[in-house]
Amino acid sequence: MGTGCFLHTALLLMAQALPQLEASQYCGHLEYWNPDNKCCSSCLQRFGPPPCPDHEFVENCGLNDFGDLLTHPFRKCPPGQCNPDGAEQCSPCSSGVAASTPMGNGGRTLQRCKEVPKPIPPKGFCPLPSEETRAPISPVSSSLSWTTKSTSTQPSFVLISVLILVLVLLLISAVILLLPLQRHCCRHKGKTISLPSSGLVCGDPNTYTLPSLHSPSPGALEALETRTTEKVYLPPLLGKDLPGLESQPLSRLLDELEVLEELIVLLDPEPGPVGCMAYGTTRHLAARYGLPATWSTFAYSLRPSRSPLRALIEMVVAREPSASLGQLGAHLAHLGRADALRVLSKLG
Amino acid sequence: LCQPVPRCGDQIYNPLEQCCVDDTILPLQRTQLCGLNCIYWPCFELCCPQSFGPQKNFILKLKVRGVKSQCHSAPISRDCGR
Numbered sequence: 001m002g003t004g005c006f007l008h009t010a011l012l013l014m015a016q017a018l019p020q021l022e023a024s025q026y027c028g029h030l031e032y033w034n035p036d037n038k039c040c041s042s043c044l045q046r047f048g049p050p051p052c053p054d055h056e057f058v059e060n061c062g063l064n065d066f067g068d069l070l071t072h073p074f075r076k077c078p079p080g081q082c083n084p085d086g087a088e089q090c091s092p093c094s095s096g097v098a099a100s101t102p103m104g105n106g107g108r109t110l111q112r113c114k115e116v117p118k119p120i121p122p123k124g125f126c127p128l129p130s131e132e133t134r135a136p137i138s139p140v141s142s143s144l145s146w147t148t149k150s151t152s153t154q155p156s157f158v159l160i161s162v163l164i165l166v167l168v169l170l171l172i173s174a175v176i177l178l179l180p181l182q183r184h185c186c187r188h189k190g191k192t193i194s195l196p197s198s199g200l201v202c203g204d205p206n207t208y209t210l211p212s213l214h215s216p217s218p219g220a221l222e223a224l225e226t227r228t229t230e231k232v233y234l235p236p237l238l239g240k241d242l243p244g245l246e247s248q249p250l251s252r253l254l255d256e257l258e259v260l261e262e263l264i265v266l267l268d269p270e271p272g273p274v275g276c277m278a279y280g281t282t283r284h285l286a287a288r289y290g291l292p293a294t295w296s297t298f299a300y301s302l303r304p305s306r307s308p309l310r311a312l313i314e315m316v317v318a319r320e321p322s323a324s325l326g327q328l329g330a331h332l333a334h335l336g337r338a339d340a341l342r343v344l345s346k347l348g
Numbered sequence: 349l350c351q352p353v354p355r356c357g358d359q360i361y362n363p364l365e366q367c368c369v370d371d372t373i374l375p376l377q378r379t380q381l382c383g384l385n386c387i388y389w390p391c392f393e394l395c396c397p398q399s400f401g402p403q404k405n406f407i408l409k410l411k412v413r414g415v416k417s418q419c420h421s422a423p424i425s426r427d428c429g430r
Contacts, residue, residue: 068382295376298393
């Protein structure tokens with residue numbers, strides 16, 4: 001992070017001294033300034049309509065010209081005004097006519113962003129108790145989604161099930177295809193090798209770090225043999241307890257707090273064991289799960305209030321519910337962390 | 349393996365260095381304010397208002413890569429009020 005970031009941080013700190021959000025210098029009331037694209041974007045396109053009846057957008061939906069969300073995007077209608085239909089602004093209760101956008105936008109220049117045509121996000125979940133709202137809350141709509149489109153829970157559950165099934169089929173076919181190659185490469189050693197079945201590491205279309213996770217030069221086959229060698233010399237603990245861990249979901253680790261705490265003590269601190277960054281810490285574990293280095297930097301910035309390892313486990317579980325403790329064990333073994341593996345084996 | 353280049357709106361971006369937030373390409377290390385006193389990483393966290401009440405606290409949720417993260421279902425990263 002350079003001087004530009006320092007200046008931005010300084011400006012952020014100065015902005016905090018302001019008692020309330022100032023209106024945008026560039027955009028109208030129902031838009032916000034996008035400092036990266038240098039244009040005005042629609043509040044409705046980003047946040048959807050007000051989720052609760054008799055609420056409206058605040059000035060620039062709570063965003064300042066630096067892109068910071070300083071206040072809640074919505075507020076209750078002023079006295080005497082209503083908004084039962086989820087319009088962008090409230091209108092006098094008696095008239096029943098929606099208020100129009102303020103004329104001239106206070107003299108501010110409008111530079112509209114060239115947005116890809118897409119539907120307006122649906123109305124989000126209203127967190128207010130029912131007695132505070134006039135209109136019934138829609139049972140289908142999900143809660144507020146501030147940066148992404150919302151979806152109903154039932155289709156997402158079906159989608160997750162389909163995704164898990166597709167992943168399992170891909171893993172099985174990958175193992176079937178790789179098995180003859182492994183036997184050919186390792187025939188002289190007299191044994192076959194089973195690669196860790198981690199869809200998050202190899203070939204997952206969501207990782208985009210596939211090239212960096214494979215060993216670099218001198219070559220894939222040589223790297224495979226190296227990995228094979230490491231696999232051969234793993235402590236007996238791995239061979240004995242991995243089968244027990246393989247069938248257990250990674251989410252179990254979030255419930256076994258004692259084991260998780262022990263792993264946090266072992267894996268989070270930097271540098272790694274023997275005072276060297278070469279051995280696996282949570283940072284390296286995150287890389288094995290396909291996360292970029294910047295994510296690890298972000299996760300470590302959460303310390304001490306939040307453990308990077310816990311954040312990593314939660315991320316992996318949320319992304320792939322079928323992730324297993326066996327995969328974690330395999331990653332720990334590849335990182336050379338037999339101490340953490342011993343702790344993990346308690347769950348076996 | 350060939351994979352489609354990720355798009356953000358009508359632009360392409362490098363997911364090793366950038367992310368896409370509301371059709372805007374941001375550097376991964378970008379930080380922003382969530383509320384008046386909480387700095388967060390928009391590429392990795394969601395800034396979620398907690399309530400409509402007068403306190404109007406914000407809470408940060410973890411974004412899950414490859415999934416459309418939502419405030420109501422994402423795991424908690426930090427509470428901005430603390």
